[in-house]
Amino acid sequence: MREAEKLATYDGPDRIISSFEADLLLKKSTEPIFKAKSGFPTLDRLLGGSFEAGELYGLSGPTKEGKTLFGQSLSVNLDNQQIPSLWFSYELPTRQFLARFPELPLIYLPEKLKAHALPWLEERIYEAFLKYRTRVFFVDHLHYLLDIARLRNASIEIGSVIRSLKRICVEGGFVGFILCHTIKGRGGPDLSYESIRDSSFISQESDCILMIRRTPEHGPNRAAIRMEFHRRTGVMEQGLFLIKGADGMLGECVIDDRPPARERADLA
């Protein structure tokens, strides 16, 4: 009875409010929403203009198909907008990771990495934000956040990691990128978010899944990136083509997949 009375008059910061109150509170807030363009025109269009605070992006694709390079290219594009990003590069040693940038952008990274330590990762994300105002972070890659040896149920544990990352993004107003591998052998044109290794939770908890693969059929140094879905914009299965430029970073390119004009006329 006493408990019921307490709840009936509860006035804490997590009290239940109406949608109207919530709307008014949001409008009262002067805190601007962080937004950042990807620097790839088609991707920006699919993003509804830009990445927004609180969003978690899954970036996947088979091994050696350009996940890290795409992340690095994004970092360079962000740096061109004077937006520094934070990297947890578990896969590449720092020396190699930095050497892959043609011109070193202003990014931040921990001097030493700690694997399988989500609370540590969260602390570093906040440290970088408070010191250097980094609002975008990259984790390369997801499986380094898990202790594979102690993993009992990969799917559930990955789900819990992804959920924590999403919470960090929402609470801190960050944009997160989590790189993850695909199931072995699930490459080729039928690559989709269902190809992501170990867990469907990655797709379920992320705001967007981007799948990258090389497209040698379009020429050397070509790749394609496909937005499997985007929760905010509602985009499904749309993509863009990429090319590795002379500077070693990825840029958008246009590939005309249509048959030559003569063939088109014949088809008509």
Place this chain on the structure above:
Amino acid sequence: MPDSCLTPAEQERVHAYDERTRKEIEAAERPPTPPDAMKELQEALEGSRMDCLRDLQEDIAALILVRERWPDNPEIRDRSSFHITMDRYQIEELRKEIRNARS
């Protein structure tokens, strides 16, 4: 009778040459800096350059904070972006100096 048959410009050049020679002789006579002291000096210089670099990074963070706080004010946006660019330039210069000193 003039003191010298040289024109003022030529006299200036001679003076500059004499001064340079004097400094070179002094430098040659000075005992060489011990390697340890040299190393210490280089480390101290590098330390101060690194401090400078960190200060500039913090300055950039402060400028980003200001820009984020007033995103719709073009003057604040332009001025903070300009200062970030200048800080970045100085960071680049410091990096070059540190690398050159190490090599």
